[in-house]
Amino acid sequence: MQFSLAALFSAVCVYLAAVTHTEQRIKLSQSDLNAARCIAYFPASKLLTVRSKRMVGGTLAPHVPWQAMVYLNDSFLDGGFAGGALISNLWVLTAGRNLFAKKSRQDIRGKDPVIPKVYLGISHRAEATAANEVAVERVILHPSFQNQSDWDNDLALIQLKKAVVMGPKVTPIPLPEIDQDPPASPEATGVITGWGYGIHLTAAASLKHLVLPLVPHTICKAEYENRQYMPTVDENMLCTGPTKYGENVCLGDAGGALAVKDPQSGDVFAAGILSYDNSCGQHKYGVYMALSKFLPWIKRVMRGDTQKSSALRNCAMDEIYARDENPVSSKIWRFVSRQQVVFSIS
Structure with a gap:
């Protein structure tokens, strides 16, 4: 996740103000108290520390139990590592491009995906160890993956060899219902988490999160229309914009779930899987696969059809x-x- 350079000074000011605020030992806000109740094992003192450390390109995330790390290599030139979302006790959903060292349609054509390492229940890259690794049985690319462009149908399902044990650290995120799209209001937002690049072009050591505004499909489509090396935004995609500080998704965040809350029920679900993560402060919008459009395929694979x-x-x-x-x-x-x-x- 990354910041535009123009917003760097503002971000530093926000960071310094937050640290000063902490040093004055002000009380936790109501939202902090609610978060502490949800994550009982996370000490309140650490919550305060996390809140005070606004990172360049995102904020240190609390533990996100559906977050997966999909790992090919330490070097991004050799595939790197990216995000994924646990959607059941046996399945992880990610971007199809995450399973190839080179990501372009031209480079991938005719090649089989790499079987990645998958880590669950971690918030720090240093925790990507054998103790947190889950064995992979197989990977399944969407049958129309990269049909016409690098970002077409950019989804893959990863089947685990053994069902994972659910608990506070490992819990799946629900899929949407058919045609259950994110809220359409101008104030609607979603949450994305990842270990992607920051301002210094280094991957984050700890999981970070961004709360991003949802962007109307027509605006996002117009931004990238007829531009080389950009996604062709179609009806199977949805988009987010940058934060008011210029923060945005960046390389290495792909595969993460865009988590939203249903405005009627309050239920949290995965509205999308991040595909185009090259925004990096240079391009406005992150582009996701809209999961409500892919439910028939996902269910067929998980059924074993x-x-x-x-x-x-x-x-x-x-x-x-x-x-x-x-x-x-x-x-x-x-x-x-x-x-x-x-x-x-x-």
């Missing part, structure tokens, strides 16, 4: 309706009772 599954289900249903509509045939099967299952009429 094969290419024949749909045909088999349709065949069974057609046969049932055919028998129901044609009671007279050479052989009719009927249920006689729960004890005596069937009899045959020739």
Whole structure:
């Protein structure tokens, strides 16, 4: 996550003001107290420290239980590491481009994705150790991944070998319902977390978060339309803008979930998976795969459907309706009772 250079002075002022505020030992705000109640194992003193340390390009995040690290290499030139979202006890959702060392459509064409290392329950890069690693069974790219551009259908599902144990440190984030999109109000925001690049082009040592404004689709589409090496924003995507301090997503944040709250129910769900993370203070908008548009594919994969599954289900249903509509045939099967299952009429 990164800051525009023009906003650096303002950010430093905010940081210094926050430190001064802390030194004056003011009381925690109501939102801090609510956060402390939600994360009982996180001492209040540490919450105050986190609140006071506004980072360049984001704020130190509290523990985010659905956050995954998808790791290929320490070097971004060799694939690096990125984000992912735990969506069940066996599945992690990430950006498809995260599974390749080189990300462009031209470089990826004809190549198989890399099986990554996946870490759960961590907030610091130093915690990416064998103790927090979960073994990967397989990875599945969206069937239309990079169909026309680098960012088309940029999703991949990672199946874990064993179901993870849920707890305070590891808990999945729900998917949206079909057509459950983020709030459309001008004040609507979403939260993204990651270990992406900062102002000094170094990856964050600790997980950071940004609260970003949601941007109307038409504005985002117009910003990137007909621009080389930029995403073609379509109906399967959604966008966020920078914070008022110029903070934005940056390289290495891709794959993270855009978490939002439903305005009616208050439920938290993953509205999107970050794909275009090259904003970095130079381009206005981060671009995400809108998960409500991909639910049929996600559910098919998680069910374990094969290419024949749909045909088999349709065949069974057609046969049932055919028998129901044609009671007279050479052989009719009927249920006689729960004890005596069937009899045959020739």
